[in-house]
Amino acid sequence: MQQHDNAFLAPLFLGLNGENGPLLERLLVDFLRDHVYWRRNFHPTDPPAVTVPDRITPEFSEAVARLEQELNVLSANLKKSIPVFSPRYVGHMCSDLLLPGLLAQLVTTLYNPNNVHKDAAPVTQQLELEAGTQLARMLGMATDTGTHPCAWGHLTSGGTVANYEALYHLRAARSFALALAGAGRPVARSLDVDGTPLEELPPWALYNLPLAKVLDLHDAWQTLLAGHSPGEAAALHAAVRDASLEQLGTAAFQQRHGLATPVVFAPITAHYSWAKSMQLLGLGERQLRLVPTDAHMRMDAAALAELAAAAAREQQPVLATVGVLGSTEFGTIDPIRALVELRDELQQQGLCMPVHVDAAWGGYLASMFRERDGSACPHDAMRETFRYFPSQAVYDAFTHLASADSVTVDPHKLGYVPYGSGALVVRDRRIIRFVRQRPAYLDDTTARPTASDDADPPLGECILEGSKPGAAAAAVWITHRMLPLDREHFGRLLRNTVQAGEYLYDRLQQTAEALAGRCRVVVPVEPDTNLLCIALNPAGNRSLAATNAFTRRVLSHLRLDAGQPIQTREFIGTHTSILRSRTPDAAAQRLCEALDVDAESFTDTPLDEDRDADHIFLLRHTLMNPWLFHGWDDANYMDRYCDHLQRLIIDALDTRA
């Protein structure tokens, strides 16, 4: 049995049996009291509003009794929660929380700072920005405010909002040169790109300027404004604002410049928030062009190249390409290196195609690839720690994250902090200048933002959300303090999860062998990280509908049942499906062969519901719990899961027979 990194992990979590409960209690009580006495010493001579006699009245006692009773009911009901702390839970992307972040979240909630503005969060807004910088460094991005590009990051309520925000910033930046050109000759002839005045550039060229040149143009625009009197500058500023996409709306802006609605490329594995993004931003889900994946469920870069080349030919604007770093359903890693190289090639051909990486799941895994000094960890050194990980493709993807234009990372996933905590990181912080809002009740100036804000961008002005909890920022920040985002610290924690994925992958072969001739147990997608899916098919069955029904029967014993105590479940898992409509023909054929089902029963239009299905139903496992290698009697939790699964399969086969 593989050695578990127990000495390292032991102080970091509350523990599967709540082993560190006394530690959590001691620290929580200490900092709770600290908060209470801070209140008492703000103006110590202000007499208490709740006196000691107040606290012994019947009315007071009754209110406290009701409070305690309501909390009793809540606490009792919460015992129906999924036991994410336990390595017996191998379902969705949740697990035990890191103690430092949990404590920081609880303690900071007492102070309830609002990170939308410094005035309301004198401490935690800074922590949020520092956490953003730490994430940027983990990705390998430069964070020196003296040079370009200088990365910037901040926290959102979750990855979905970070994804919206990424497109929001990109759309604004991409349309800026057109706004300048459309603001009238005084602007359009005063600014230039490589010596050519904007007024001489066609809309397609302006839309497709390299992102860095757009950001340089904003600098030049600020310089131009500074050279005018306040009155003139205000007039010029208003002219550009009035010509912007943000003012005109997408329809009028596109019509004015004769441009089609831009498309966004994303792999078929993209999270459903991308469909929502396209709807929300008014771009339309039809403009989300889903790129096929290869057999590893990674975006097919060659297919993307063809689609992008066609877009360039047809002058179809491309707002962005989304690469997924850790797909929600398979944990697979898109070829980020190929994406950024393609982006750079296309730019040579006059097509701007920024790359956003949706690393909501896989972002923190980058810590395994980062040395303490910030350099990239050599591939060979990494390979020593794992059996398979990271493949060359995966290594190349992680080591090219720094070249992405923006990245979504979710601290509330592999950052092991409480919900809701997402993050957006941009490679060049100038990109957030285009959508600022400056309400009079927050900022005492009606002036426009200037380049000098870049060193300390006013958070609340350029984010999608408003009031937001500083407690989440404290949780992420202290987590990064306790476990810096390199391979020796945070990476050491995540190493266990990838090792667990490899262990389970290997161990499942034994299960498959033990069931040989009775039931196929297939891992349909080779895992890139710490997610693993299993497909089942009873021997002799050739119909996908029957396969799916069988797998659903097995899963029913791996799901919590609201009518029964959670203790009745040995293990808890979840599921996903591979949809025929999103699977290339060759891959569908291959999957059916591996499962030994009739390829014709895997069809987009099921005709015979006893035989056909438009999806392959899979058991899905997220291996992020820190205690998966923990074991007794020579069996760790993954061994026990495989044994349990084997029993469930045999039971299902028996009851089927």
Next chain:
Amino acid sequence: MQQHDNAFLAPLFLGLNGENGPLLERLLVDFLRDHVYWRRNFHPTDPPAVTVPDRITPEFSEAVARLEQELNVLSANLKKSIPVFSPRYVGHMCSDLLLPGLLAQLVTTLYNPNNVHKDAAPVTQQLELEAGTQLARMLGMATDTGTHPCAWGHLTSGGTVANYEALYHLRAARSFALALAGAGRPVARSLDVDGTPLEELPPWALYNLPLAKVLDLHDAWQTLLAGHSPGEAAALHAAVRDASLEQLGTAAFQQRHGLATPVVFAPITAHYSWAKSMQLLGLGERQLRLVPTDAHMRMDAAALAELAAAAAREQQPVLATVGVLGSTEFGTIDPIRALVELRDELQQQGLCMPVHVDAAWGGYLASMFRERDGSACPHDAMRETFRYFPSQAVYDAFTHLASADSVTVDPHKLGYVPYGSGALVVRDRRIIRFVRQRPAYLDDTTARPTASDDADPPLGECILEGSKPGAAAAAVWITHRMLPLDREHFGRLLRNTVQAGEYLYDRLQQTAEALAGRCRVVVPVEPDTNLLCIALNPAGNRSLAATNAFTRRVLSHLRLDAGQPIQTREFIGTHTSILRSRTPDAAAQRLCEALDVDAESFTDTPLDEDRDADHIFLLRHTLMNPWLFHGWDDANYMDRYCDHLQRLIIDALDTRA
């Protein structure tokens, strides 16, 4: 001195001196231990991953020491936070938290449920939906799932996201009839409105169907689908989906139907999230048509009627009108009654103009207008409790909330729960059917939603956010349990805040009289609720620039200074500005007269910076702290604030002289 409702308030908050610290500690520790022992008893015989010997190793001790040190630093830094618990803080919209919600939030965070899906939040997702229903009832909406309309509500990370979501749903619903009509004859001639097939109705009519008729059409559409074979139904469904605005994008959809980009009406006092909404949704900020306000800073309903009539004449689509219930800067209440009456009138003229109420601030005040049995509290009965509140206009606004199409309410404002907690309530829950997403890893079906989902709509499929904290839902839910949203419970808490506003308003007259001849102290906008702004002008000064500079000097003593301990501030306030660009001429004239400044110095284009200003700088006070009436030596906190302000003004006058 007015009697403070102390016996009621005493058990509800931690207290300005942390008086209920022992209570909070006792309950928190109890439920923390409950959680720990729950873990231990999930599978009691699973051996601990962290053993007792593990916990006495040097590595363990060192990690704990580092954790404690980091938390020490965090806790120390948090003492720079704004002291929102204290009635000496009269700045932004924050205050002490209600103990029940705080405790529920802390305790539930230990379980870390994810409300995006029932599987990940078997308990708290239901609490979120119940909290939504409770809010709907507070607003007076019907919540019986057996009839139409039946309201629905849920929580967001904040009011800004709730506002986005409101427009997102409205846009989808408003375009649905056009999608049906555009999906081909088999659909367009099979469905009708009042007997006229959709194919015979022009786009303008289809866009302007009453919202209820659109929702009925969706029912009819479901019925029509149910009458076809699965294959036919899938084809019809795809045709309608492909013709929808969500698929096509706004530009293509509008072009197809020959419609202009819709506008949204909102008062000039609307929160800046509305400008962001218009940008984010691709509608364009230019389409946010700001309606002037009257002298009370309430939307001018007559001006809105004119704008809407012009829109009807010009066939300019109107997506919605936003009424503000408690403006961010003045706490003023828009004429919701006039808005919904105008909406109904316009519908008669063929213009659909749904009303969304942004009650992020004022929403919970509706609890004061609600009797325990759900009926509206008579105006006369309410007037007995207050000196001025509620005016007829304010009473009419609150008692017509039930007629709004959707409402934003922020529990993290006047609900006194931690950030981030907003809410969206819709009057007819069918409106959330149009934008559903059903990812394979969450839902084991690829079927489309049906009307039968209405009784229990799948939360995660129809909201903008993804993973989200169930802890916030538990906090809101338990708050509503402890203090039901009627005048005897939650309303009793909020009554104090409005009374505080009235008290301060009256008390400021004394300050103004005391300073008569030396400095004008003016309340430029008569308060509708519990927000109050003050304008100052030293006697003899006629220049607005000098007025503003003076007020800024006074405010500098009411702001926390990062370089000094928070204890150096007697009181802490904040500011806002009235912008000339958003003020009608008559109102600008009136304000200048009240302040005794030269009206010409209040100008949109300041020429002489020593004299002119484009804004009037104000001190802004939010009166939501529960202890404002608490006092000693015959002076409560508001008396003390007025005395302090008076001293600051005199000091500023003296140093100026």
